[in-house]
Amino acid sequence: MKIKFIIFVFVSIWLALIVRVFYLAVESNSYYSRLSMQNTIKHEQIAPVRGEIVDRYNRPVAINKLGFKIQIAPHLLLKKHKNEFNETLSFLLKALPDLDKEKIIKNYRKKDSYYNHNFIDVVHFIPYEKMMPVYSMLNLQKNIKVLPAPKRYYPYKNIAAHMIGYVSRANQKDIDKDPLLDLIGYTGKTGLEKYYNSYLQGTPGVKKIKVNANNQEVEELSYKSPDEEKKLKLTLDMELQKYISKLFKGKVGAVIVMNVDGSILAAGSYPNYDLNIFVSGMSYKMYDELSSSLDHPFTNKMTHGLYPPGSTIKPLLGLLYITTDLNEHWSVDCRSNLKLGGRTFRCWKKKGHRHTNITKAIRESCDDFFYKGSLVLGNKKMSAGLRRYGFGKKTGIDLPNEFIGVVPSREWKLRKYHKIWNIGETANMAIGQGDFLVTPIQIARETALMATGKLPTPHFVSLIGDKEYKSSYKNVLNKVELKKLPVIQKAMYQVCNSPHGTATNYLHVKVKIAGKTGTAQVIGIKQDILKRKKEHELSYYKRSHAWFTTYGPYKHPQYVVTVMVEHGGHGGHAAGSIVSDIYNRLLELGYIKKK
Structure with a gap:
């Protein structure tokens, strides 16, 4: 009995061993083959x-620009390979003496570890012409790799x-x-x-390459x-851009030349900077000078600059006025000031504009008309209408981190400041002042809305590879607004062409255009000051921002030109010449077709 038991145990053990050997030799073959492949095949x-x-x-x-980067094999800082690293570094510096030794060592140490088996970038860029004389010599070194970069x-x-x-x-x-x-x-x-x-x-x-135990390439498999x-093709004309940059020399602000379909022909934010300094790197001194400048050269003023819109808002509010609680025949008697809530709200014209309707109010930029109209509509209708027109939200332009601005309202003030809205803020909002903030691209887009009745999405790209970027619109005006829009368009035409228009005397344009000037104050005027200082009498950073936004040709709108000059004073005076030159250039280049 004992012998049978021993034989049974012996046979069982041998059967188990035979089964295990069969599994390892046959059944697990594919698994260990894959494991072996992973150990010997490398994917770069x-x-x-x-x-x-x-x-x-x-x-x-x-x-x-065509060039190369230099890599050094890993793990050479280990004690047993230290001499090899020093020899490699010496060879590299002898071939390219202008290289920074300390920077190479710093870059190497940053990436070198027991877990990294890849060559390490130590020099990120060497120009083609500088590398070619030593390219073959460096490539023969086992610890150095030269790759296109x-x-x-x-x-x-x-x-x-x-x-x-x-x-x-x-x-x-x-x-x-x-x-x-x-x-x-x-x-x-x-x-x-x-x-x-x-x-x-x-x-x-x-x-896909085969490597040996030392991580050396044996064979390229695939x-x-x-x-x-x-390839990204833009709607920009860079030669027109150069021309506009010359017009804006010495000025601070933004300019936008946009087709009424939203495609941008030229755009600038000033002052600007050479883009190449960010690729190559700049000194701390240069960065400090740029970043500390009061003119903010790093800020894209077109999408990130927030400014009071001033009187550029009047055509949009005018359309809202005459299509809600008022009509195009409503008028006021402008006596230059309005007593409201314990304050005096002044019109810019000392003697007042006297009898003023919507056309005259936009043409001559009468503040009193818009003060009194705002008291009829109220902040709720005004803010809701302006948001519907596109303010207080992104335009959808293809640039990152676009700012939305501020359309102030009772709810907004309560939420932000925990304070109650007062009636004076409604009047202030009606002339584009107070907490009302916009970006230049929003003003350009709203001008296109006044020109065509459609709100376009601004964009810089025309082709993404071989795929066309299609312009898009939003229909934000209701039937009544579309019907009354010509009233506003006529008033904007008179701004630029009537003897009493706020822009007429500053233009030398060969195209019939329509538009609106704006003077956006950056400091408040005290109530006890009866005589305002003129803009040129103020210190530079206390002067108002100058706006002038336009579209043309008037009868067949093709382009919007919006200019904003920081601390430029009066919109027509500061921007009229720039706008004129841009339209004349568009005509010369054939962009504008006279019909």
């Missing part, structure tokens, strides 16, 4: 080349800088959002470069090219 990602940006005539706006370049430098934007080194926050940036190294930081970054950067390729050749 290949960084795509960033897509180019061109203007409407295919002039290059953002391109890539294009560098972003902006041929127009500071022209349309805020619109185009720039790329620079991706930081850890960027990489956490998009791990692909760890491979690419650069990302769009502002402007169109940021808004269309995911498209422009493309997708990486993959190289190669998939990166998906690149991305």
Whole structure:
């Protein structure tokens, strides 16, 4: 019995061993084959080349300069390899003496670890012409790799800088959002470069290689090219941009030239800066000078500048007035001031405008008309109407982080300041002052609404690859407003053409245009001051912002031109000449067709 039991145990053990050997040798073969492949086959990602940006005539706006980056093998700072690292570094510096030794060591230490088996970027860019004499020599070194590394370049430098934007080194926050940036190294930081970054950067390729135990390449098994050749075609005309930059030389503010369908032909924010300094890096001194400037050169004033709209708001409010509680025949007797809530609300004209209807109120920018009209409508209807027209919300322009501005209301003030609205704020809002804030692109868009009855979505891009970007509109005006719109258009025409128009004397334009000037105060005027100082008598930063927004030709609107000059004083005086020159240029270049 004992012998049978021993034989049974012996046979059972051998059967178990035979089954296990069979499993390991046959059944697990595919599993261990895969495991072996993972240990010996390496997948290397290949960084795509960033897509180019061109203007409407295919002039290059953002391109890539051909160059190279240098990598050094990992783990050479270990004690046993220290001499090898020093020899590699010495060889590199001998071949390219202009390189910064300390920066190379710093870049290497940052990425070197036991867990990293990839070569480490130590020099991010060497120009093509500088690398070619030593390229072959460096490539023969086992611890050095030289790889293609294009560098972003902006041929127009500071022209349309805020619109185009720039790329620079991706930081850890960027990489956490998009791990692909760890491979690419650069990302769009502002402007169109940021808004269309995911498209422009493309997708990486993959190289499948066999490596030995020392992580040395034995054989290339497959190669998939990166998906690149991305191209962004803009609606901008860069030569027109250059012309407008000359007109704005020495001034601070923003300018927008936009087709009434929303496509932007030219746009600028001033002062601007050379985009290339962000790619190559700038000194702390230069950065401090730019960032501390009271003119805020880093701010894209077109989408991020918040300003009181001043009288540019009057055509829109006028349309609201005559289509709600008032009509186009309603008038006031402007006596230059209005007593309201213990305060005096003045009109800009000392002797007043006397009998004033909607047309005269817009043509001559009568404040008293809009004060009194606002008391009939009230803040609730005014703020609701202005938001419906597009204020207090994004325009949808293809630029990042657009500001929405402020359309003040009772609810807004209570929520923000925990204070009750007063009637004086309604009157102040009616002339585009107080807490009412807009961006220049909002004013340009609203001007297109006055020109055509449709609210367009502004945009800079015409083609994304071979896909056309289609302009879009919103129909925000009701039937009554569309019917009464010609009343406002006629008044805006008279602003620029009537002897009494606020812009007429400042224009030398060859196209019949319509528009509205605006003078937006940046400081309040004390109640006890009976005689206002003239704008030129004030210190620069106390002067009003000057607005002039227009469309033309009047009968067949094609383009909107909006100009805002910070601390420029009166809108017509500060911007009339600029607007005239822009329209005349549009005519010369054939953009405007006289009908």
